[in-house]
Each structure stands twice: as structure tokens, then as C-alpha cells.
Amino acid sequence: LDAGEFRRQGRQVADFIADYYARIEDYPVRRAVAPGFLAEKLLETAPSSPLEPNALAAALRDVRELILPGITHWQSPRHFAHFSATASNVGALGEALAAGLNINPYTWAASPAATELEVVVTDWLGKALHLPEKLLFGGGGGGGGTLLGTSCEAMLCVIVAARDEKLAVIGDLVVYFSDQTHFSFKKAARIAGIRRGNCREIPTPREDAFALTAAALIAAVNADVAAGRVPLLLCATVGTTATAAVDPVRELCAAVEGRGVWVHVDAAYAGAACVCPEHRHVIAGATSVDSLSTNPHKWLLANMDCCALCVSRPATLGTDDDVILKDAAARARGVVVDYKDWQVSLSRRFRALKLWLVLRCHGVDGLRDVVRGHVRMAASFERMVRADPRFEVPVPRRFALVCFRLRDAEDSKGAHGEFTVSSNEANRRLLEALCAAVEGRGVWVHVDAAYAGAACVCPEHRHVIAGATSVDSLSINPHKWLLANMD
Ligand code: PLP
Numbered sequence: 001l002d003a004g005e006f007r008r009q010g011r012q013v014a015d016f017i018a019d020y021y022a023r024i025e026d027y028p029v030r031r032a033v034a035p036g037f038l039a040e041k042l043l044e045t046a047p048s049s050p051l052e053p054n055a056l057a058a059a060l061r062d063v064r065e066l067i068l069p070g071i072t073h074w075q076s077p078r079h080f081a082h083f084s085a086t087a088s089n090v091g092a093l094g095e096a097l098a099a100g101l102n103i104n105p106y107t108w109a110a111s112p113a114a115t116e117l118e119v120v121v122t123d124w125l126g127k128a129l130h131l132p133e134k135l136l137f138g139g140g141g142g143g144g145g146t147l148l149g150t151s152c153e154a155m156l157c158v159i160v161a162a163r164d165e166k167l168a169v170i171g172d173l174v175v176y177f178s179d180q181t182h183f184s185f186k187k188a189a190r191i192a193g194i195r196r197g198n199c200r201e202i203p204t205p206r207e208d209a210f211a212l213t214a215a216a217l218i219a220a221v222n223a224d225v226a227a228g229r230v231p232l233l234l235c236a237t238v239g240t241t242a243t244a245a246v247d248p249v250r251e252l253c254a255a256v257e258g259r260g261v262w263v264h265v266d267a268a269y270a271g272a273a274c275v276c277p278e279h280r281h282v283i284a285g286a287t288s289v290d291s292l293s294t295n296p297h298k299w300l301l302a303n304m305d306c307c308a309l310c311v312s313r314p315a316t317l318g319t320d321d322d323v324i325l326k327d328a329a330a331r332a333r334g335v336v337v338d339y340k341d342w343q344v345s346l347s348r349r350f351r352a353l354k355l356w357l358v359l360r361c362h363g364v365d366g367l368r369d370v371v372r373g374h375v376r377m378a379a380s381f382e383r384m385v386r387a388d389p390r391f392e393v394p395v396p397r398r399f400a401l402v403c404f405r406l407r408d409a410e411d412s413k414g415a416h417g418e419f420t421v422s423s424n425e426a427n428r429r430l431l432e433a434l435c436a437a438v439e440g441r442g443v444w445v446h447v448d449a450a451y452a453g454a455a456c457v458c459p460e461h462r463h464v465i466a467g468a469t470s471v472d473s474l475s476i477n478p479h480k481w482l483l484a485n486m487d
Pocket of ligand 1: 149152153182239240241266267268269295
């Protein structure tokens with residue numbers, strides 16, 4: 001890496017990103033592009049030599065002109081799809097720093113400071129979220145955390161760990177989860193060798209706010225045991241993907257107590273909320289879980305990707321039987337962590353640097369402010385929706401997620417004649433209209449400036465219609481304030 005060249009090119013990239021954020025609101029959040037739209041604009045094979053003397057500048061031009069038009073702008077303030085992928089200056093710069101250092105800390109010896117930073121920062125995070133001591137290094141019970149890329153990886157790691165601990169035929173092993181659990185859990189279970197028929201997806205009725213109940217879990221476990229199968233692992237979710245429902249961790253743990261079932265908590269999104277005392281009750285009872293994962297890239301300002309997995313017995317994750325990378329002396333003393341043994345792959349990124357920067361620069365109070373700010377915005381949006389008779393909030397708002405829909409056709413019949421189609425059809429059309437609105441197409445925007453439009457003859461008032469460049473129509477009544485008599 002040429003230092004001078006890197007400095008020059010780094011500035012170009014930093015400027016590019018800064019310019020992008022300065023204009024992010026101008027981009028349609030999601031541009032409808034046809035499959036293959038990009039491939040046809042790019043060369044069929046990689047160039048054999050740089051295309052232009054200043055290859056990076058030319059490539060950045062391609063990013064701006066060819067690639068940006070086809071990306072979904074997740075950081076746009078108008079992006080409301082999926083769970084958020086919060087970002088911050090230090091989150092992005094932490095990524096850049098780690099990429100620049102470009103190390104591969106798969107063992108302690110391969111980069112001692114990286115491993116030790118990960119040990120420190122997973123404990124920092126665990127303490128900030130008030131996770132049970134047994135899941136932390138500092139808890140003294142042998143637990144600890146690691147940083148993976150995604151919750152899916154975390155799930156796979158824990159299922160494999162639980163599976164390898166069980167002295168049972170793999171075909172008999174059963175995993176439990178609710179019909180609201182993220183689909184990646186079932187995928188991880190299948191990869192880990194659990195039979196499709198032994199993936200026990202337990203229904204969660206609306207009356208229970210889509211949470212898994214202990215009674216339903218006990219019934220499923222009892223039926224399996226009676227049939228000679230072996231309960232292996234329960235995945236409880238704190239903050240489900242569809243409605244942010246919270247499975248009652250304490251009761252679920254009690255339901256399987258003494259049965260040798262590994263309990264994993266998937267708190268991918270809502271784990272972040274535990275930086276605030278007022279949300280911590282959602283993981284009360286987690287003292288008896290075996291593992292918990294949460295994604296700081298979702299709601300804690302750590303840019304993609306960053307999933308913290310904390311386990312009470314990390315040794316169970318391990319495949320430490322390699323001879324090449326073993327730092328025998330250090331291991332014999334049992335004082336170092338070799339993170340390669342905690343994950344599926346060998347090579348790994350230096351994610352700890354990014355998360356550490358975020359925690360160090362924002363502090364736990366700063367993260368609390370972010371979470372509380374989002375929850376406040378969601379609560380105020382919820383109030384607006386509830387105040388509008390056309391809409392309903394079908395499940396209680398949880399954290400910063402508000403689920404809303406048009407009232408079903410029958411409810412609004414008469415009062416709102418326009419909703420005469422079935423509820424699902426109406427909601428589908430509403431969704432399309434909302435997407436079209438954020439895409440910047442499809443929804444006609446009209447500005448009614450009947451009275452105040454006149455003020456725009458004066459430069460000092462023109463800001464009121466700044467942004468009207470993207471409206472479709474505007475009306476103004478000169479008879480109100482521009483000396484034109486009626487009408
Ligand atoms: N679990 C829950 C509850 C989620 O909402 C999601 C994604 O939204 C996931 C797991 C998957 O997360 P990842 O993309 O990190 O694997």
C-alpha cells in the first residue's frame with residue numbers, strides 16, 4: 001500500500017461518501033430496475049489494465065452513475081423497510097480502519113490486540129445491555145462473547161454446539177421455535193443436520209401477541225419425549241421480525257428446565273433496547289439461557305456487519321483440534337481466546353475495532369439517546385395512526401416498530417367508501433402506494449398554496465416552497481393576496 005497514494009485516494013472516497021450523505025434525500029429510496037440492468041452497462045470481463053490513468057476517480061464515477069441508481073438507499077431518512085441498519089460516522093470509519101489494517105485475527109497469536117479488544121468490547125456491550133454475567137468473560141463463570149457477521153451464523157454455531165453435546169442419534173434431535181422466529185433459524189437447523197420433520201414450529205395466536213407460550217412449548221416437548229425423540233434446543237426471540245413480539249424468556253426457560261435443552265435468545269433487533277433500563281425487562285430471566293445474540297448493526301450505530309454472540313460455555317462451540325495454528329504455550333495456560341474456534345469459518349474480520357469505536361465515541365448514554373429517540377418517534381407515529389379512523393394498530397407497538405394497516409373493509413364501510421375491497425387487497429394497495437411514494441414515483445404530490453403562495457414573490461419567503469421541484473402540481477389563489485379580484 002502506497003501511503004501517499006492512499007492518502008490521496010482516501011480523500012476522494014471520503015469526499016464521495018460525504019457528498020452522498022449530503023444528497024441522500026434526493027435519491028428515490030428504491031429505484032425500480034430491471035434484472036440485468038447493471039450487467040449490461042459494465043464490461044463483460046475485468047479490464048486487463050486500468051481503464052484510465054486515474055482509475056479510482058473513474059471507478060467512483062461509475063459508482064455514482066451506474067451503481068447508485070440501482071441501490072436501495074437504506075440510510076435515507078425515508079427508508080422504513082426491514083429493520084433499520086443504523087450507521088454512524090465512527091461506525092463507517094471503524095470499518096475503514098479495520099479494512100486498512102487488514103488483519104486476520106483468527107487466533108490470539110495471529111493478532112493479540114484484536115482478540116483482546118474483542119474480549120473487552122463484547123463485555124462492554126454485554127454490560128451496557130445488562131446481559132447475565134454468565135454470558136460475559138468478566139462474569140467469572142467461563143462465559144464470553146464474540147463478534148460474527150450475522151444472527152444466522154450465530155444460530156448455526158449454537159445449534160452445532162448443542163448437537164455435539166448431546167449423546168443421541170441426530171435423527172432424533174428436535175429444535176423448538178415459534179412461527180414468528182426468523183426463517184434463518186430453520187435454515188441453520190437444517191444445515192446443522194436436524195431433520196425437517198424435527199423442526200418444531202409452534203403456533204403463536206394473536207391473543208398472545210404472537211409470543212411463544214410456555215404451555216405450548218411444554219406440550220410440544222412432552223409429545224416428542226413420549227415419541228422417543230430428544231429435545232435439543234429452543235430458540236426464543238426477543239423482538240420478532242414481523243411484530244417485535246417478545247417471547248417470555250423466563251417462563252420458557254422454566255418450561256424446559258432439567259431437560260437438557262439449550263436455550264438460545266435471538267435478540268437481533270431488540271437486544272439494543274436493553275441499553276435503556278426501561279426496556280431491560282424483556283430479557284429478565286435470561287440468567288438461565290445458554291446463549292444470546294444481538295446485532296449492533298441493526299440498532300446500535302455499528303455499520304454492517306456486526307452480530308454479538310454471547311455464550312455461557314464457549315468451549316462447547318469449539319473445534320480446537322488443529323495442530324497448525326495452536327499456540328500451545330498460551331493455550332496450556334488457558335489464558336487466551338482463539339476466536340476461530342467460536343465460529344464456522346477460520347478467517348475473520350476485525351469487527352471489534354468498529355464496535356469499540358462506536359462505544360468509545362458515543363458512550364452508552366449516546367446509544368441510549370438513539371434508542372429513546374427512535375422509540376419516541378415511533379410512539380408519536382403510533383398516536384397519529386391511532387387518531388386516524390382509517391387505520392388500526394393490530395398489535396401493540398414494541399420498541400420502535402409500529403405495525404399498522406387499513407381497518408378492514410367491513411369496519412370502514414360507509415364512512416370510508418373508498419375501501420370497499422377486501423382488507424388484504426386494500427392493504428396491499430396501500431403498501432404499494434407507500435413504496436411508490438418513497439421511490440419518488442407513482443404518487444402525485446400536490447401543493448395547496450392558496451394563500452401563502454403569494455408570499456413567494458418575496459425572496460425572503462421562498463423557502464416555504466423549497467423542494468417543490470419534485471411536486472407534480474401546485475395551486476395558488478391570486479385573488480387572495482395578489483391584487484387579483486375574485487376569482
Ligand atoms: N432474527 C431476527 C429476529 C431478525 O429480525 C433478523 C433480521 O431481521 C434475523 C434474525 C437475521 O439477522 P441476520 O441478517 O443478522 O442474520
